[in-house]
Amino acid sequence: MTATAPAAVRAGTSADAILGVAPKEVFSPATIEEAAAVLEEKARASASVGFVGGGTALGLGRPPRRLDAVLRTEHLTRIVEHAPSDQIIVVEAGITLADLQRAVGAHGQRLALDPPLPERRTIGGLLATNGFGPLRTRYGSLRDLIIGVSLVRADGVSAKGGGKVVKNVAGFDLPKMMVGSLGTLGLVATVTFRLHPLPDSDITLVARARTARGVRELASAMRGAQLEPAAVAALLQGERFDVAIRFEGFPAGVAEQRDRLRQLVGQEPGSACDILSEAEARALWERHDALRTAGPLRAKLAFLPAALEALAEGPLANLMGSLGEPSFVLYPTLGLGFVAGLPKDAALVAQAVESVRGSLAGTGGSLVLEEAPHDVRAHADPWGPPPASFELMRALKARLDPEGRLNPGRFVGGI
Numbered sequence: 001m002t003a004t005a006p007a008a009v010r011a012g013t014s015a016d017a018i019l020g021v022a023p024k025e026v027f028s029p030a031t032i033e034e035a036a037a038v039l040e041e042k043a044r045a046s047a048s049v050g051f052v053g054g055g056t057a058l059g060l061g062r063p064p065r066r067l068d069a070v071l072r073t074e075h076l077t078r079i080v081e082h083a084p085s086d087q088i089i090v091v092e093a094g095i096t097l098a099d100l101q102r103a104v105g106a107h108g109q110r111l112a113l114d115p116p117l118p119e120r121r122t123i124g125g126l127l128a129t130n131g132f133g134p135l136r137t138r139y140g141s142l143r144d145l146i147i148g149v150s151l152v153r154a155d156g157v158s159a160k161g162g163g164k165v166v167k168n169v170a171g172f173d174l175p176k177m178m179v180g181s182l183g184t185l186g187l188v189a190t191v192t193f194r195l196h197p198l199p200d201s202d203i204t205l206v207a208r209a210r211t212a213r214g215v216r217e218l219a220s221a222m223r224g225a226q227l228e229p230a231a232v233a234a235l236l237q238g239e240r241f242d243v244a245i246r247f248e249g250f251p252a253g254v255a256e257q258r259d260r261l262r263q264l265v266g267q268e269p270g271s272a273c274d275i276l277s278e279a280e281a282r283a284l285w286e287r288h289d290a291l292r293t294a295g296p297l298r299a300k301l302a303f304l305p306a307a308l309e310a311l312a313e314g315p316l317a318n319l320m321g322s323l324g325e326p327s328f329v330l331y332p333t334l335g336l337g338f339v340a341g342l343p344k345d346a347a348l349v350a351q352a353v354e355s356v357r358g359s360l361a362g363t364g365g366s367l368v369l370e371e372a373p374h375d376v377r378a379h380a381d382p383w384g385p386p387p388a389s390f391e392l393m394r395a396l397k398a399r400l401d402p403e404g405r406l407n408p409g410r411f412v413g414g415i
Contacts, residue, residue: 007027012025016052018050018410025068031076036158039152039155039156040157041156046405048064048065051073051128052070052073053094063409073124076124077092077096078092084107089103092190093188093190097113097118108197112135112145113131113145116293127142127191128183129182146191148191182411184397186406203254204245204284205245205246205276206242206244207242209242212309216305216306227247234332235329262275291327291329291338298339299339299370301316301360301366311356319355321352323344343375349376349379349380350380353367353376366387368383369383394413
């Protein structure tokens, strides 16, 4: 048996820090086998390890309690398998979403996932942070697109779960458990996805100048009319929202959905629904992406769609008032929103964050700080109260990383 070559290694620097904690070593394995050898070596040394892909979401979570080594996935970029006729692809975790989309796009397919920064965001990083964009409106989250996953455990042993596997981790739906786990359960090695055909046609319309109530009522009316938008995103303009609605599919179906939406909106006094040109639509969705990634403070909210008005007019207004240059992007059909801005006063921002969390308590809602300055973090936990599933999270962590060496302390509840 040929010995595995050692992974490239260098000394860590401040540029490699995760939320201010710099590693002693940085590894850049060229193969999954090299990555497994690194983790096996670090297990023998009882060393802590963090994982870095494109580095676009390192502000999520708490600083690691300790960080002996960082393993970068920048060279784990292979397409392991692509079966166009089965609409399935298997890729290594370091490939960027943009590179994956270019590869499958040549076959008239796509992964129905559209978070901001696709040229930088890696598949492993997206899985670890449960990244998504407005296409979640129609196609669901990563949990709905993932079929299987292979990972390297903290001890360097490989494990697999889901479709196209040989060895499973009994008792857990491993692919779904890895989504949003922030590198605390293992190194994502490969991911298997279901693909969708590229749409033949698409169009974006904008319903302008909506109040929070108007946004909620429009989302409800579209649902009642059985319209099937691929994406719905409301962008706050001053005190009102512009609601972007995108339809995709065959030309006749897109045209029919377009006309039904315009008829639906036209029944409301004083309402307008504009059809955007291709250039206008591209600019609008680029603006959406820019708002999703802007600001030194960014927070993701999850709430019941019916609670939008009470949230927007109360605690959320206070949070936005505590920020300079505030922005708000809303996915009204999903009950998800993103607030961003420049904190005016760290303590006041933290109070506003806790006020929003208090208003969501008991409804299953949440507010997570995706990015925040150090002084805000000193006053507010980025995760908030642990969810009802916290004990299951701890049990899974104990099963896959019993010594707690992978990204220690970064996840919910200090996992």
